[in-house]
Amino acid sequence: MADGPAHGTAVTGLGLVTPAGIGVAENWERVLSGRSCATRDPALTELSVDFSCRVPGFDAGELLGGFAGWQLERFVQLAVVASRMAVADAGWDSTTWDGTRVGVVLGNSLGGAATFAEQHDTLRERGAGKVSPLLVTKYMPNMLAGYVAIDVGARGPSLVTATACASGATAIGTARDLLRSGACDIVLAGASESALTPTVMAGLCKMGALSKSGEAPEHAGKPFDAERDGFVAAEAAGVLVLEREADARARGARIRAVVSGYGSSSDAHHATAPHPDGEGIERALRGALADAGAGPSDVRHVNAHGTATAMNDLVEGRMLRRVLGDTPLVTSTKGVTGHALAAAGAIEAAYTVLAVQHGTVPPTANLKNPDPAIDVDVVSGEPRTTPVDVAVSTSLGFGGHNAALVVTSA
Secondary structure, three states: OOOOOOOOEEEEEEEEEEOOEEOHHHHHHHHHHOOOOOEEOHHHOOOOOOEEEOOOOOOHHHHHOOOHHHHOOHHHHHHHHHHHHHHHHOOOOOOOOOHHHEEEEEEOOOOOHHHHHHHHHHHHHHOHHHOOOOHHHHHOOOHHHHHHHHHHOOOOOEEEEOOHHHHHHHHHHHHHHHHHHOOOOEEEEEEEEOOOOHHHHHHHHHOOOEOOOOOOHHHOOOOOEOOOOOEOEEOEEEEEEEEEHHHHHHOOOOOOEEEEEEEEEEOOOOOOOOOOOOHHHHHHHHHHHHHHOOOHHHOOEEEOOOOOOHHHHHHHHHHHHHHHOOOOEEEOOHHHHOEOHHHHHHHHHHHHHHHHHHOEEOOOOOOOOEOOOOOOEEOOOOOEEOOOOEEEEEEEEOOOEEEEEEEEOO
16 A cells, blocks of 8 residues: 555544444444344334334433433434443543544534424414424534534534535544644544434435335345345434544554545536446545555455445446456445435444454345346455455435545554
């Protein structure tokens, strides 16, 4: 591998709250199992697609206590729990850091969709006087970073990125830039999404994004399979604690892996469909590799966007073959977790960090009949154990947003 940038970005903490579990250990075990988290969803019984991937056993009152159960919207609750986990995992707390040097950059796309729908019904049925005074602060996407900053005492830059399904990766790349610029010494970066409301799900279904599989829910969502027909929608939060590598080493921190490169681009092509040649995501990937000082032949693993939609998987798979050849082991962890929209890039970046740290590539759930038009080595069945010195996580978002991260061993 060519010489990389002088100052890498160390990942010193991870926090995951996903359909695969609450905590890093639960997540990694479930992702390695290759078993889907999709189940029937009681909130969606009136829809043609009545299944999703929700976080199991999430009790905000128990996990956060006090006001959190009613004052915070669920997408914020998930992120606060994930952030606390990540900070503890990194060996920090509010008494051991200078909060003015700590930033928060988190991605989100749909904000408090559940609260908005609930309060809209309240307005129509009971009148304006019954609308909650918490409507605005529970709905606004920026409150994701705002409440996390309040909770952990981060008084540096506090931002929310909104690049649809690329939001989490964009947040991590933006956080990396804040560290490089010297604006922060520590950044909590990632994303959260919880918008499994009937209205949102109906819209996703009408646009043709969701799997309409007649099989059991756990068999829906088949990334890179010849019979794929869409994704299973999910909720999740993933947070990474990022520091300059030199700073992390100086304090004796455990470094799980290093974010060595970031690239982004826009297709400028279509509201929902990727560029048919994958031109935009290719530029993002090549930019991330150049930023990392790595070549295509260095990449050993790709955690692909892999939504299980017909167009995405074909375009992305062909692009990966064109740029990286047939060497990398490719996986889509969406087969297990479902597609958490804005949070997808964050939790997949975390899984990429774990793949590098443990030298293990998770399998792609529900991949039974690989699409012969996608000529890459997609892992299925069992995890593959192999040294992973350089890995890539790719993310594509509605609107033509693309982001790629390069993760290397510490």
